[in-house]
Amino acid sequence: MHILLCTQPRGTCYVASAGLPDLIYSGYQPHAYSWDDFPPLKDILDAVSMQSSHLTCVFVVPALVRSNVFACLLKVHKMLPGSTFNSLLLNRYKGGNDYVGWHSDDEKLYGSTPEIASVSFGCERDFILKKKSGKSSQERRSDDKPPLKRSRKSSQDDQHSFMLKHGSLLVMRGNTQRDWLHSVPKRAKAETTRINLTFRLVLQE
Template identity: 65%
Template sequence: MNLNLTTPQNETNENPNSPTTKTKSELFNLGQGSSVLYIPKLLVYEESWNHFHYFNKHIPWTRPTIKVFGRSLLQPRDTCYVASEGLPELVYSGYQPRAYSWDEFPPLKKLLDEVHQALPGSRFNSLLLNRYKGGNDYVGWHADDEKLYGPTPEIASVSFGCEREFLLKKRPKKTPQAKRLDGESPSKRVKKSKDPDQHTFMLKHGSLLVMRGYTQRDWLHSVPKRVKADSIRINLTFRLVL
């Protein structure tokens, strides 16, 4: 289902003193305890570009080798991991990233504060950054359902740069718990239908998308390859490690 075809419940940012722009947020109820909150303009335009240029230049990006279905391949995007001290180590697809400190990147700490102000009651202590250099970079169908995030993780995703599609589809009931499918690109476009089991969001520069409740248990998400996506996109996903 395309973003424009969904009927959301509109909300306003709860904190009027937040440094974010005063924009309406949109709450999408996916059913059975799953929901997505979308704020198209979390940050003002100039601040968003300042973040983009800093992250693109100063983050120690790496493109690791991962294992998918028993074979090794180069991850189709750059990545970096930041976490508070003392947290359990993150491992995905056979890869264990180095955990950098928040203090090493002051703009990340500032952005973390801004996300917390936009989402009262939320708390995040880790961050996975991804950089998509162009349309051939992607992330395959997966769910962020690692045990260290708990049964109902809240995942807050902030995007900068090139606008890219973010796809959601209902996980088939008979499949096992989600495996990361970075070697399997969601290249086919999701049809703009009224199918309640698939949704498409166009993530804008400076936007915030939050997955809540049982979204990681019941849904899969991806950012597919797109030929027309000819510039860099940087995405930051804030998580709470329990």
């Protein structure tokens, strides 16, 4: 698999269906690879988005049945029966120095209430949600400023920390992007690679 490496503090790769508006965030405009460039990712997309009546089709694909990925996709599908996605931002954290800074995925192309299904593989990492301070705060992805502190759920319920383990599924929907920031901070003890797949629906113009 080709991972597009740029100046972000992790590897990223963007895959999207043809004809969608470009994704631009924090000054980055990643090249949109085609699903056909990555057949395994296309299988994953199909599994995540398919209708339940077609679910059995995937069971007969031996490569998927054997893989942990498949169990994960079933989880996504069961939890989000009506959801469809047409783009994927893949993140690769090679070790504890790789991170994503505080941001919200509130780009216009996702609409006002984006649904993001985030599947994680490999090294477990903390994922932190922090309530935005201002009512109309639009703090953007700040990859140049790593979150410094190990966060715990605060007494004001304005911060929550989740350990995203291998095979975990995290879903952000509703007003999550409007009201909350999230980050995956640096972690000295995270020595191995983590791959994170975030499936999103880009609205057609």
